[in-house]
Amino acid sequence: MLAVAAPAGYGKSTLLAQWATRDDRPFAWMTLDERDADPATLLRHVAATLDSVVALPRAATTPLRGSGSVWPSALPRLASALAATPEALVLVLDDAHHLVRGDAADAVSALAEHVPVGSMLVLSGRSLPGFPVALLRTRGRLLELGATELALTNRESLLLLRSVGVEEDSPEGPELVRRAEGWPAGLYATALASGRDQGEPVSGDDVFVADYLRAEVLAGISPERAAFLRRTSTLETMSGPLCDALLERTGSARELAELDRQGLFLVPLDRRRERYRYHRLFRDLLRRELSDAEPDLVADLGRRAADWYEAQGDAEAALEPALTAGDLDRVARLLVDVAHPLIRAGRVEALEQWLARFDDDALLERHAAVAAVGAWVHALRGRDDEAERWLAAADPNAAGAPPAAMVRALRCADGTGAMRADASAAAEALPEASAWRPAAELLVGAAALLDGNDPEADSAFAKAAETAASASALDVRVLALAERSLLAQAAGDTRAADALAVEAREAGADAADDSSRPTLGFVASARQLLRHGRWDEARRDLTEARRLSASLTEAQPWLAVQARLELASAFAALRDADEAQAVADEAFELLRRRPGLGVLVAQAAELKRELAALPSAGNGRASRLTPAELRLLPLLATHLSFREIGERLHVSRNTIKTEAISVYRKLGVSTRSDAVDVAATLGLLQAPESPPVRLAG
Numbered sequence: 001m002l003a004v005a006a007p008a009g010y011g012k013s014t015l016l017a018q019w020a021t022r023d024d025r026p027f028a029w030m031t032l033d034e035r036d037a038d039p040a041t042l043l044r045h046v047a048a049t050l051d052s053v054v055a056l057p058r059a060a061t062t063p064l065r066g067s068g069s070v071w072p073s074a075l076p077r078l079a080s081a082l083a084a085t086p087e088a089l090v091l092v093l094d095d096a097h098h099l100v101r102g103d104a105a106d107a108v109s110a111l112a113e114h115v116p117v118g119s120m121l122v123l124s125g126r127s128l129p130g131f132p133v134a135l136l137r138t139r140g141r142l143l144e145l146g147a148t149e150l151a152l153t154n155r156e157s158l159l160l161l162r163s164v165g166v167e168e169d170s171p172e173g174p175e176l177v178r179r180a181e182g183w184p185a186g187l188y189a190t191a192l193a194s195g196r197d198q199g200e201p202v203s204g205d206d207v208f209v210a211d212y213l214r215a216e217v218l219a220g221i222s223p224e225r226a227a228f229l230r231r232t233s234t235l236e237t238m239s240g241p242l243c244d245a246l247l248e249r250t251g252s253a254r255e256l257a258e259l260d261r262q263g264l265f266l267v268p269l270d271r272r273r274e275r276y277r278y279h280r281l282f283r284d285l286l287r288r289e290l291s292d293a294e295p296d297l298v299a300d301l302g303r304r305a306a307d308w309y310e311a312q313g314d315a316e317a318a319l320e321p322a323l324t325a326g327d328l329d330r331v332a333r334l335l336v337d338v339a340h341p342l343i344r345a346g347r348v349e350a351l352e353q354w355l356a357r358f359d360d361d362a363l364l365e366r367h368a369a370v371a372a373v374g375a376w377v378h379a380l381r382g383r384d385d386e387a388e389r390w391l392a393a394a395d396p397n398a399a400g401a402p403p404a405a406m407v408r409a410l411r412c413a414d415g416t417g418a419m420r421a422d423a424s425a426a427a428e429a430l431p432e433a434s435a436w437r438p439a440a441e442l443l444v445g446a447a448a449l450l451d452g453n454d455p456e457a458d459s460a461f462a463k464a465a466e467t468a469a470s471a472s473a474l475d476v477r478v479l480a481l482a483e484r485s486l487l488a489q490a491a492g493d494t495r496a497a498d499a500l501a502v503e504a505r506e507a508g509a510d511a512a513d514d515s516s517r518p519t520l521g522f523v524a525s526a527r528q529l530l531r532h533g534r535w536d537e538a539r540r541d542l543t544e545a546r547r548l549s550a551s552l553t554e555a556q557p558w559l560a561v562q563a564r565l566e567l568a569s570a571f572a573a574l575r576d577a578d579e580a581q582a583v584a585d586e587a588f589e590l591l592r593r594r595p596g597l598g599v600l601v602a603q604a605a606e607l608k609r610e611l612a613a614l615p616s617a618g619n620g621r622a623s624r625l626t627p628a629e630l631r632l633l634p635l636l637a638t639h640l641s642f643r644e645i646g647e648r649l650h651v652s653r654n655t656i657k658t659e660a661i662s663v664y665r666k667l668g669v670s671t672r673s674d675a676v677d678v679a680a681t682l683g684l685l686q687a688p689e690s691p692p693v694r695l696a697g
Contacts, residue, residue, distance in 0.1 A: 001112055001136055004124040005097075006147040007263040007279075008216040009185025012124045013094055015150065020090070025119070026053040029092045032099060032125075039070050039103040046091075046111070047078055053089055056081050075107055079114040088118035097125035097263070105131055112136075126263035147263075151182025160184065164191045176202065179280045181267075185212060186281045204284025213285050217264060228255055229264070230293060233286030234301045234324055236317075237269060238276045245308040246301055299325045306330065316342070319354060332358070332367040336400045339373045340435035343380075344472055346511065351377060361393070368395030376402045379410050382553035387411060402436045403429055409443040412450075412558050415596035419558070420447035438468035438476040445483060446558055450598030458487050475518060478508045482524035486566060494531060501528035519548040519563040526570050535574070535630035542570055546583065557594040561587050565603050569610065575625055575666060577614045584611060613668075629663050636660065637676045 004012050020027040030049040036042040044064045050056055060081035063074035082091075099105045108123070109132055115121045123131060136142035152160065157177040158168045166173055172194050179202075180187035189208040204210065218226065232243050232252075240253025256276055260266045265282035269275040278286065290298060302324030309318035315337045322330040335354050342351040355374045358364060364371040372394035378387035387407065396404040408414075409422040423443035430437045445460030461480040468477035481504035488497035505525040511517040522545035529538035545567055552560035564587035571580035584607055591597060591604055625633070635645045642660065643653040664670055667678045 001115070001141055002120060002122045002143045002145070003128055003131070003133060004122065004145045004150075005126065005128050005263065006145075006150050007126055007183075007265050009183060009212065010147055010150040011184050012150065015145075016092055016094070016122065016124060020092075023090065025088045025090050027090045027092060028053045029094065031094045032096055034098055036098055037100060037102065037104050039107045040064070040067075040074070042099070042104045043070055043074060043078055043107060046093075050082065050085075050089075050091065054085050054087065070103075070107065075110055079111055082111060083114040083116050085116060085119065088116070090120045090122060091115070092122040092124065094124045096123040096131075097127045099125075099131075127261050147182075150184075152180075152184055152187065153182070157182065157187055160187055161191050164188065165195055166191050172202075179203070181279055181281075183279065183281070186279075190281070204281030205288035209281055210285050210288070213282060217282070225255075225259075226289075228252075229259075229286050230290040231297065231301055233278060233283050233290055234298065234321065235305060236277065236320055238278075239274055242305065242308055246304050248304070301325075303327065310334075323357075328363075328367075332370045336369045336373055336398070339377075339401070343377070344435070344474065348377060348381070352381075364390060364393035368393055369398035369401040371395070372398045372401035372404055372407065375404070375407045376410070379407055379555045382551050382555045384411065384553060384555035387555050388413075397429065402426075402439070405429070406436065406440050406443060409440075409447065410556050412556070412594070412597065416447060416450040416558075416598040419443070420451065423447045435471055435473070438464050438471050438473040438480075441467055442476050442480055442483075445480065449483065449487075449562075450558055450600065452599045454487055454491070458484055461487075474507065474511060478504050478511070478521040479518040481507065482518060482520040485524040485528070486520070489527060497524075498528045498531065501525050517544075517548060519545045519552060520559070520566065522548065523563065523566045523570055527566075527573075530570065530573055533630065533634040535625070538570075539574060542567065542574070546579070549583070549586075554590055554594055557590055558597055558600065561590050561594075561597055561600050561604070564590070565600065565607055568607055572607075572610055572614060575614070577611065580614070581611055584608070625663065625666055629659050629666070632656065632659050633663065633675075633679055636663070636672055637679075 004015070006012055016029075020029070028049045030045055032042075032045075036045060047056060047061050047064055051061065056078075060077045063077055064070070066074075093099075093108065096108075099108060108121075112121050112131075133142065133144075137144070154177060157180065158173065161170075161173055161176060162168065166176065176187060176190050176194060180190060186204075186209060189212055190202045190206065193202045193206040193208040202209075204213065218229075221229075228243075228247070231247060232238055235242065235246065238256060240256060243252030243256065244250055253274075256266065257273065260268065260273060260276065265279040266276045267279060269277060277283075302321040305321035306318040306325060306327070309315070309321065315334045319331060319334050319338070322334060331354075335351075335358075339351055342348065351373075355370070355377060358367055358370050358374065364374075371390045375387050375390035375394050378384075378390055388411070391404060391407050391411075394404045394407065395401070398404075403426040405422040405426040409419045409426060412419045423440060423446070427437065427440040427444050430440055441460055441464035445457045445464055448454075448457035448460055461483045465477050465480035465484070468474070468480060481500050485497045485500035485504060488494075488500060501524040504521045505528075508517055508521045508525075522541045526538040526541035526545065529535075529541065545563070549560075549563055549567060552563055554560065564583050568580045568584035568587065571577075571583060584604075587604060587607075591601060595601065631649070632645070635648065638645075640648070642656040646653045646656045649656070660672065660675075664672075664675050667675050669675050669678055
């Protein structure tokens with residue numbers, strides 16, 4: 001048996017018709033309606049349909065002409081005749097949703113037991129509530145197709161759009177496909193509407209879509225059910241308890257289950273079918289119906305849903321209904337509450353969408369805590385002008401929001417002294433349990449670093465890393481560990497530098513997105529890999545750091561400059577002079593615009609000298625060590641002769657000698673010992689504890 005159940009417009013009949021043209025078996029096709037809910041009427045129609053493709057014996061059809069119950073004689077004889085049909089056939093009962101639970105559905109179930117081998121019974125409809133689907137499923141005698149299987153693929157959707165004149169590369173195409181969710185009729189209707197109203201966004205309440213949904217889905221439903229649909233359309237997702245709270249009633253879980261069974265464009269969100277959402281286009285129409293029929297109820301529904309979500313401890317979910325209620329003060333409070341969790345989860349874009357609703361000077365003045373959050377987010381995202389504008393409206397001590405002093409410290413617009421004062425003030429003002437405290441402690445360390453107080457900086461970074469681990473602030477933890485690794489490297493403690501870099505790399509592996517993957521973390525990792533001769537891995541980390549560095553602007557100038565200086569120095573260690581110079585030029589330009597960055601100014605000058613000393617190839621590009629040469633470099637620092645190195649690497653002595661001479665040339669030296677010294681200086685090797693034995697090679 002085949003069961004095809006999906007909402008209106010999913011192409012169920014079209015699918016079966018296409019199948020009929022490709023199958024050699026005759027198709028006995030019957031489209032049901034409300035009259036077929038009577039079992040006698042149904043069986044007469046089934047018999048006539050079967051008789052049109054295979055001649056049924058008179059004994060099977062005669063009992064159907066009388067009145068009375070079909071069970072004693074009519075149904076058994078028709079079932080026997082079906083079982084005895086000499087050739088395989090396909091019996092299609094289309095629009096089977098008209099057979100509600102009762103005698104008619106039971107009669108079809110009885111017939112299904114007598115379908116002969118090679119033949120098939122097909123039930124197709126918006127729902128199949130009256131049939132023993134579960135029993136047939138457990139017996140392995142049922143093939144099921146639903147909306148998921150019938151939904152158009154992305155490619156099929158684009159082909160349908162093209163058929164009505166919407167090209168694949170059109171700007172509205174992807175949005176039409178997204179909103180239709182694979183629903184063929186919905187996609188077709190929205191495409192027609194889009195062609196009519198060029199440039200206007202199309203939704204489910206557009207006349208082309210709405211007329212179809214009203215005629216095919218909403219017509220005939222009870223006023224009580226229509227009210228349930230309208231009122232629950234205010235919800236993004238639904239559950240029985242939430243709908244009960246929204247509607248101030250009970251029994252919503254049963255109502256949702258019944259709507260699901262009836263194919264009313266409900267999308268299950270879990271396997272237990274406890275949570276649902278409406279199809280996007282259907283929800284658009286229901287919300288329009290609500291605003292037209294019960295406009296005064298909308299705010300109350302939003303308030304009730306927000307109350308329920310807050311009682312469940314889900315502040316983020318309460319945002320949308322609070323907005324529906326028109327309570328912007330509540331939205332602001334909730335937004336401040338969820339800001340840090342969203343940042344921590346790497347969902348900064350979701351936070352920005354809510355912040356955009358407050359992007360008005362009057363609103364920012366009214367909601368100064370939101371302004372503080374927005375200033376911090378804009379600074380993190382590299383938008384310095386926006387950060388400054390939102391900071392001007394921020395409450396310096398807004399509860400739950402990052403202190404304005406933190407934003408000022410991050411921007412470092414007034415030099416390192418002001419940054420140090422702001423960072424310290426923010427850290428002191430925040431409670432120990434504040435989600436913003438790890439970032440404040442990191443800024444204290446950064447200010448000490450810029451002032452050249454490395455021990456104090458290391459201590460602050462260590463505290464920030466520890467606090468960040470407790471608060472699950474992954475981005476702060478990775479950055480603090482990376483800073484400590486680079487400080488240890490500068491102090492000559494390569495063992496500590498390596499351990500901290502590895503710890504930062506392992507912590508960053510859990511990052512949800514780029515916002516939790518600091519550029520400096522990849523630089524510290526690359527430095528550690530370079531020290532151990534893992535050149536290819538180091539280059540991969542540096543390439544990723546280079547990509548991430550694009551988001552570091554003068555909105556956080558100390559980090560933008562520091563990351564680029566370290567990145568340029570690492571590229572120089574790989575003898576990639578062009579990339580090193582390109583990154584360094586960006587750092588120099590940032591310093592030109594923000595010169596008051598303490599020790600970074602001297603570090604930039606030192607980098608200039610380092611880059612000027614890099615040897616260049618004749619074509620002006622820096623000579624790069626090949627993988628084979630990079631593999632050889634650590635062995636040059638040992639007592640091994642060229643012959644012994646060749647044996648270890650499974651190549652000849654002459655090959656090692658040739659590679660060594662190439663290394664000398666690219667490093668601008670003439671001896672093995674000098675090559676080791678230069679490589680150690682550039683960070684390609686750990687500095688040897690004692691000079692290597694000088695060998696002639």
